[in-house]
Structures are given as C-alpha cells and as structure tokens.
Amino acid sequence: MYMGSFDDDFFDELEETLILSDLGAQTSVKITEALRAKIKETRSKSKEEVVGFLKEILVEMVQVETEKPQLPTIMLIVGVNGVGKTTTIAKLSERYKKEGKKVVIAAADTFRAAAVEQLDEWAKRVGVDIIKSTTGADPSSVIFDAIGAAKARKADILICDTAGRLHNKVNLMKELEKISRVINREGEGFSIHNLMVLDATTGQNAINQAQVFHECVEIKGIVLTKLDGTAKGGIAISIIDEMQIPIEYVGIGEKSEDLIDFDPKKFVDLLFE
Amino acid sequence: MIFEGLNEKFQNIFSQLKRKGKLSEKDIQEVNREIKMALLEADVNFKVVKQFTKNIGERAIGQEVLSSLTPGQQFIKIVKDEMTTLLGGEIERMDFVQGRQNIYMMVGLQGAGKTTTAAKLANLLRKEKKFKPLLVACDVYRPAAIKQLEILGEELKIDVYSEHDVKDPVGIAKRGLQKSVEGHYDLVIIDTAGRLQIDEALMDELVNIKEAINPTEILLTVDGMTGQESVNVANEFNRLLDISGVILTKLDGDTRGGAALSITYTIGKAIKYIGTGEKLTDIELFYPDRMASRILGM
Numbered sequence A: 001m002y003m004g005s006f007d008d009d010f011f012d013e014l015e016e017t018l019i020l021s022d023l024g025a026q027t028s029v030k031i032t033e034a035l036r037a038k039i040k041e042t043r044s045k046s047k048e049e050v051v052g053f054l055k056e057i058l059v060e061m062v063q064v065e066t067e068k069p070q071l072p073t074i075m076l077i078v079g080v081n082g083v084g085k086t087t088t089i090a091k092l093s094e095r096y097k098k099e100g101k102k103v104v105i106a107a108a109d110t111f112r113a114a115a116v117e118q119l120d121e122w123a124k125r126v127g128v129d130i131i132k133s134t135t136g137a138d139p140s141s142v143i144f145d146a147i148g149a150a151k152a153r154k155a156d157i158l159i160c161d162t163a164g165r166l167h168n169k170v171n172l173m174k175e176l177e178k179i180s181r182v183i184n185r186e187g188e189g190f191s192i193h194n195l196m197v198l199d200a201t202t203g204q205n206a207i208n209q210a211q212v213f214h215e216c217v218e219i220k221g222i223v224l225t226k227l228d229g230t231a232k233g234g235i236a237i238s239i240i241d242e243m244q245i246p247i248e249y250v251g252i253g254e255k256s257e258d259l260i261d262f263d264p265k266k267f268v269d270l271l272f273e
Numbered sequence B: 001m002i003f004e005g006l007n008e009k010f011q012n013i014f015s016q017l018k019r020k021g022k023l024s025e026k027d028i029q030e031v032n033r034e035i036k037m038a039l040l041e042a043d044v045n046f047k048v049v050k051q052f053t054k055n056i057g058e059r060a061i062g063q064e065v066l067s068s069l070t071p072g073q074q075f076i077k078i079v080k081d082e083m084t085t086l087l088g089g090e091i092e093r094m095d096f097v098q099g100r101q102n103i104y105m106m107v108g109l110q111g112a113g114k115t116t117t118a119a120k121l122a123n124l125l126r127k128e129k130k131f132k133p134l135l136v137a138c139d140v141y142r143p144a145a146i147k148q149l150e151i152l153g154e155e156l157k158i159d160v161y162s163e164h165d166v167k168d169p170v171g172i173a174k175r176g177l178q179k180s181v182e183g184h185y186d187l188v189i190i191d192t193a194g195r196l197q198i199d200e201a202l203m204d205e206l207v208n209i210k211e212a213i214n215p216t217e218i219l220l221t222v223d224g225m226t227g228q229e230s231v232n233v234a235n236e237f238n239r240l241l242d243i244s245g246v247i248l249t250k251l252d253g254d255t256r257g258g259a260a261l262s263i264t265y266t267i268g269k270a271i272k273y274i275g276t277g278e279k280l281t282d283i284e285l286f287y288p289d290r291m292a293s294r295i296l297g298m
C-alpha cells in the first residue's frame, strides 16, 4: 500500500492520540483505516494535509443533525451519578431565561441527600420557578405536578432533574421509564426533548450508558460536561458514530454560564491540542 | 465487545501456537495485541498498557506456557498474577491508630463520590473500629454541599462540623479539628469540594488545608468509570499532596474499572476501599485479585 512518508510510527502515534482521548480501540482503528484509505487515494505527502484529512473524518463523524426543541417543551435530564445533571439544568435555565423564555424546573431527584436543596439554590440564583416535593417522594408524582404547573404558568420549557442512576440498575431504570410515561401522558401540547448528560472523563462504559438510557427514554441529545478539564471526551465520538445522537451542549465549568453550544470543529481541534 | 470471550480468544491463539511448538516473536506480538485491545476496552491507560504488555510478553516467552496443556489459561494466569501484584497484592488497610486522632481528607474531581464516601467511611469505621467520628464540611462552593453532608450525618447519627456563610475552607478545617479535640473524636473526616487537578487556586487550597491539619490519610476518590484521564488526575493530586491512597467508586456499575490498574501502576499508591452503591453501607475493602479478574473480564 502506498503510504508515502506515513510509516508505522506515524500511525502508532495517531492511534495513541486517539486512544488517550478515550475514543476506544475499535473506533480508533476505524478512523485510522479511513485515513489510510484517504492517503492512498490522494497520494498526499504532506503531514499537514493528512492531519487535515483526519480532522475532516472526525468532524464528519461527530456532525449529526440536531433537532431544535419545539416550544413548549419538556426536557428530562438523565445520566449516571455525579456527571453534572443538576448543574446542567441551572445552565440550561439561565440560557433559556436570557432568551426571554419562561422556564420551570422540576426537582425529581427525591433520592440523593440535598439534591432538592441543590436545585432549589440554583433556581434562586438563576431566578426560575421550581416545583419540588420532599425527599423520598415518588419522582413521577413530582413530574406530574410540575407538568401541571408548567401548563398553568404557560411555561416555554419544563426541565426535569432526575436522580443519578447506573444504567445496569434495572429497578432504577424502570422508575425512569415510569417518569417518561407520565411525561408522554400528561405532556400534551409539549414536545419532548430528553438529554443525557455525559462526563467527559468517562471511559468505554459510556457506550453502555448511552445505549441503555436511550432504550429507556428516547434521548434527543447529549450534554458533554467537564470539558474544562484535561479529558477530551472522545468516547462521545464513538457514541455519536454508533447511535447518531448529537452532542448539543458542552459544559465548561461549575457556574451557570459555563455552557456552550457544541462545535464539531472546535471539539476535534481540542483532541489534538 | 472485544472483551467478552477473551478467554476463548486466548485458547484459540494458543492452541494454534501450540501446534507450532515454538513461540516466535510474531506470535507473542499477536497475543500481546489481543491483550492490549482487551485492556484498552477496560479503560486501562494506553501508556500503562504498552509497558504492561511488554513485561508480560517477556515473562511469557520461554516460560511454562507452551508446554502446558492449556497454554491459553496459563498465559492468562500470568497476566492476572502480574496485574494482581501491581494492584497491591495484599489488601492494604488504612493507617489507623487507636488512641490518637485519625484525620482523613477526601480529595478528587467533581462528582467522584467524596461526600458520600466520607459518610460511608465514618459509618464503617465507627462500627468496625469503634471510632468516634466527626465529619467536617469544607466544600463551600457547590450549592447545598454542606447540607448534603449534614443530612448524611443526621441519617447515620454522626456529628458534622459545618459553618454556613463562611467561605474559608482552611479555617473550617482547623476549627473542625479543634472541635474534634475538645469533643474527643478520634476519627475526623474532612470533605472537600471537587476540583480539577489543573485548577491551581483550588489545588493550592488543598495544600493549605493539608498543612493546617496534618492529615494521617489523604484519600483520592476516583470514579470507577473514568477513562484514560485517570493517570493525569492521580499524578497531579499525588504530586501536589502526596496522597496516601485511593478509593474507587461506582463499581456497582458495569465498568471494567481499568482506572484501578492505571493509577496504581502510575503512582504506586494502593486502592484501599471501593464504593459499590449509593447506600451508606455500600463500601468494601479492595481486593486486588478480584479487581484483576474484573478488568480482564473473567
């Protein structure tokens, strides 16, 4: 095969970069193969050009049509423990509020210690309405109440917090299905736009997370958090490639303004920094 | 997943090799490639995988592997043994001393499980070692972080030292320690805010807390689902704080937990406990051999 000046070392180094960004061995191999084919096809000899090809391949992989939520909308925020769901809700609230939308949030994590207080504090800081119940209450009933309140208050967006749960916990996933059924049943007149929150430091396990959560509640998009750290969040590429679910937002800090739109080119550039 | 059926894969490769009778360098490379893929799927850090497979390869050549009736199993055994040794071999317990103050400091990235683990540890050690624990709330940043620790303390009937509306974690830690002396608490667990290892100001804050209270253990809490990043995190926390051990959380999930190997390989500090659920009793001693099996998908 014609490889010009691109020897094994070049590809080894490339593989290392991709794997160290958590793309996973399979996806990394797939990308490297695509690049080999491209080099063969173009007979390119310039390293710069080849890196350009590589970025194009990656950008194409992560570019998936995003479906803008039709207002009014209900967003159920799901994900495993500690990824940044509650904080992301504060960030989304702030963003929509700035756009002049009426936001209501629902504190349906009735399980974790001080989860309601945490969201309540954010609601005060950002200045949005919150519907809450006591710890230990049935999360579905909180959602039921919240949908009623969202309708009564003519909200544009209802964002629902949920307790973090590992995707292999069958009972907890059933609970999420129940919440989702309540939203489907009661959310008449609202579009449904569920988001899964994914921590950028997560490894290969994230693929299972995405698959199981998506089976449980239809996920429209991913919020990739903690990208202000040194983790690259490459596992998101494997998820997008496999499931065609877009990343919608990126979390870059702990404050309510630390949320940006996903930019495929910037994201890919970051992998090579 | 590549990983399922690693056992069979090895059996296959080795029965082929066995027919040949002699291991060539290329054969070893092929086996190493399989191991490498397997470890990467388990989130073992790339650099660790490289060194690890090199060592394994060297050990396997010329050893009892080929003459064995089950060379695949033999080889996997070498891999597992090597990994178990690296993970610490023996169970490493905390540095407890009865009759003096045991001061633990929980540190780590955001959302790793520090606060929950602080409460779990206090509960476990009260029961097992008859310590009288005090939890100290030094996360002044995350909304309702103090409240979270207070609620956990209340649930367990363990005292919590906190100061609302005071934004000085070093001061709170000092005064918490003072209270523990006055109240004859012999186990003090300091909860700190999550932070990125590259956040200089917040890492400095941890160094200052350390200097102020002179902890007997600094426990880095790491999410068991962490990918390649685990070594960067462990390296930096260890460099700045000289941590005494690691607690790996959320192992009740289906992650293989390659972070365990990556961290011990990189900084040589033991994993002491693992978190296995959200309940306050979901904490266990770390068993290196079980972890090795898990990483290898066995």
Ligand SMILES: Nc1nc2c(ncn2[C@@H]2O[C@H](COP(=O)(O)OP(=O)(O)OP(=O)(O)O)[C@@H](O)[C@H]2O)c(=O)[nH]1
Binding pocket: A079, A080, A081, A082, A083, A084, A085, A086, A087, A088, A109, A112, A115, A162, A163, A164, A165, A197, A225, A226, A227, A228, A229, A250, A251, A252, A253, A254, A258, B110, B111, B142, B194, B196
């Ligand atoms: N650096 C950084 N930290 C973040 C980001 N998003 C959230 N965090 C932090 O991550 C930690 C966990 O965030 P939460 O919003 O409580 O996460 P959660 O998913 O709601 O957690 P559970 O409800 O316990 O499952 C907190 O310390 C947040 O401040 C981010 O984009 N960057």
Ligand SMILES: Nc1nc2c(ncn2[C@@H]2O[C@H](COP(=O)(O)OP(=O)(O)OP(=O)(O)O)[C@@H](O)[C@H]2O)c(=O)[nH]1
Binding pocket: A081, A082, A112, A164, A166, B108, B109, B110, B111, B112, B113, B114, B115, B116, B117, B139, B142, B145, B192, B193, B194, B195, B221, B249, B250, B251, B252, B253, B274, B275, B276, B277, B278, B282
């Ligand atoms: N399934 C499971 N969840 C856990 C475990 N340990 C902690 N958690 C959950 O992980 C989430 C984060 O835990 P916290 O204790 O708040 O983490 P933290 O490190 O204190 O977070 P920050 O203070 O925001 O940095 C919560 O939802 C906990 O219930 C565990 O071993 N298994």
Ligand SMILES: [K+]
Binding pocket: A081, A082, A083, A199, A201, B110, B111, B112, B223
């Ligand atoms: K995490």
Ligand SMILES: [Mg+2]
Binding pocket: A085, A086, A087, A109, A115, A161, A162, A163, A164
């Ligand atoms: Mg939450």
Ligand SMILES: [Mg+2]
Binding pocket: B114, B115, B116, B139, B145, B191, B192, B193, B194
């Ligand atoms: Mg905490």
